[in-house]
Amino acid sequence: MTEVIEALSLVPKAEAKQSMKDFKSDQEVRWCPGCGDYAVLAAVQGFMPELGLAKENIVFVSGIGCSSRFPYYMNTYGMHSIHGRAPAIATGLASSRRDLSVWVVTGDGDALSIGGNHLIHALRRNVNLKILLFNNRIYGLTKGQYSPTSEVGKITKSTPMGSLDAPFNPVSLAIGAEASFVARTVDSDRKHLTSVLRAAAEHQGTALIEIYQNCNIFNDGAFEVLKDKQQAEEAVIRLEHGQLIRFGADGSKGVVRDQATGDLKVIAVTDENASQILIHDAHTTSPTTAFALSRLADPDTLHHTPIGVFRSVDRPVYDTQMSDQLETAIEQKGKGDLATLLAGNDTWTTGR
Amino acid sequence: MAYVIAEPCIDLKDKACVEECPVDCIYEGRRALYIHPDECVDCGACEPVCPVEAVFYEDDVPPHWQPYRQANVEFFDVLGSPGGACAVGSVSADPPLVAAHAGRADDPNR
Numbered sequence: 068m069t070e071v072i073e074a075l076s077l078v079p080k081a082e083a084k085q086s087m088k089d090f091k092s093d094q095e096v097r098w099c100p101g102c103g104d105y106a107v108l109a110a111v112q113g114f115m116p117e118l119g120l121a122k123e124n125i126v127f128v129s130g131i132g133c134s135s136r137f138p139y140y141m142n143t144y145g146m147h148s149i150h151g152r153a154p155a156i157a158t159g160l161a162s163s164r165r166d167l168s169v170w171v172v173t174g175d176g177d178a179l180s181i182g183g184n185h186l187i188h189a190l191r192r193n194v195n196l197k198i199l200l201f202n203n204r205i206y207g208l209t210k211g212q213y214s215p216t217s218e219v220g221k222i223t224k225s226t227p228m229g230s231l232d233a234p235f236n237p238v239s240l241a242i243g244a245e246a247s248f249v250a251r252t253v254d255s256d257r258k259h260l261t262s263v264l265r266a267a268a269e270h271q272g273t274a275l276i277e278i279y280q281n282c283n284i285f286n287d288g289a290f291e292v293l294k295d296k297q298q299a300e301e302a303v304i305r306l307e308h309g310q311l312i313r314f315g316a317d318g319s320k321g322v323v324r325d326q327a328t329g330d331l332k333v334i335a336v337t338d339e340n341a342s343q344i345l346i347h348d349a350h351t352t353s354p355t356t357a358f359a360l361s362r363l364a365d366p367d368t369l370h371h372t373p374i375g376v377f378r379s380v381d382r383p384v385y386d387t388q389m390s391d392q393l394e395t396a397i398e399q400k401g402k403g404d405l406a407t408l409l410a411g412n413d414t415w416t417t418g419r
Numbered sequence: 420m421a422y423v424i425a426e427p428c429i430d431l432k433d434k435a436c437v438e439e440c441p442v443d444c445i446y447e448g449r450r451a452l453y454i455h456p457d458e459c460v461d462c463g464a465c466e467p468v469c470p471v472e473a474v475f476y477e478d479d480v481p482p483h484w485q486p487y488r489q490a491n492v493e494f495f496d497v498l499g500s501p502g503g504a505c506a507v508g509s510v511s512a513d514p515p516l517v518a519a520h521a522g523r524a525d526d527p528n529r
Binding site for chain 1: 439441442443458460461462463464466467502505506
């Protein structure tokens with residue numbers, strides 16, 4: 068890639084041309100045979116050379132879970148951190164070291180259960196980091212309990228009579244948390260996954276990518292309807308900025324706005340209604356339509372599941388603003404001394 | 420890195436591996452199956468399901484079947500990287516090593 072990506076302009080470039088091999092570590096990859104994580108790892112390792120960044124300036128931070136083994140397998144810096152806290156650690160790193168390309172790898176349990184709070188605050192702050200949320204709709208590492216994205220009625224070891232919890236929709240959640248970039252892709256579609264990684268890397272601010280990932284041991288075939296060639300035609304809505312939102316055989320179905328409610332709905336396209344079909348605008352300031360798109364999918368059957376970039380808008384970036392504030396403070400008040408501040412006047416002694 | 424299909428697959432093509440592959444990277448030739456070296460993500464799902472133990476991790480191919488590493492690469496010289504075997508279907512070609520193979524000793528049609 069020859070053009071400079073604005074979001075990565077402070078990150079040093081690699082001295083020589085890189086290949087996928089450069090990003091493979093010497094660690095033996097240990098996930099269950101057939102796990103979707105392998106496909107995501109291969110896609111990320113295959114995409115990284117395109118950015119042409121110095122490997123020493125790339126960091127992968129993960130939490131806890133199967134997907135969180137990711138940093139071991141990337142020949143970059145990385146941290147297998149605390150359960151749910153990867154976004155917090157990455158926030159500190161990305162805002163204090165703007166010469167780094169910071170990526171977070173997390174799962175549906177790590178990001179949405181124990182780490183739910185950290186995730187939403189990272190998204191609203193818009194720190195320059197890229198979050199890969201592997202969603203397999205199950206707890207894999209702990210051997211198959213229902214997760215925050217499992218469907219209602221899911222029978223697992225911890226829910227023998229079916230889960231009573233309504234699932235999170237990670238894309239809806241992210242848009243609600245003021246995320247400036249939200250996308251969804253599928254582990255086995257390498258081309259699409261790579262295109263979404265590219266769009267996220269080019270984005271300034273926090274990017275959230277939900278990756279539907281198959282756990283072939285504890286939740287096999289969870290996304291089969293989106294992968295099976297015949298079923299996918301009716302189930303998957305491919306979002307492309309500036310393009311009509313049409314899908315199905317020969318684009319026989321389309322997404323239109325319901326005039327009465329303002330909501331979105333799927334219709335069979337005819338000559339009469341073809342002009343009403345929405346054109347996808349990922350860059351529009353209002354999150355309303357992106358949110359409505361995220362609600363199209365049926366959480367049980369996954370029919371009408373949009374994939375691609377839902378939303379990609381420019382918003383002030385936290386680390387840039389923080390850096391500006393620090394510079395202004397130093398300009399106005401001098402460099403300052405932490406020890407003096409700590410032992411300053413505004414202290415008191417407690418006790419008897 | 421990738422997994423490799425060796426001699427035992429020739430004239431058998433059980434295809435249990437094709438069912439297991441999560442990224443659809445096992446292609447069918449005339450006499451054997453081949454794993455795409457760039458599309459394979461090293462997940463290893465194919466290896467244990469092969470009824471004749473024809474699938475090996477690249478570094479673990481037995482010495483006498485080493486040429487099959489190259490054969491799996493050569494099969495894609497013409498095909499390139501189609502990004503999925505399903506859309507390609509069966510290809511009526513094999514790399515020279517497989518095409519010239521005398522057949523399995525236990526094959527009644529040999």
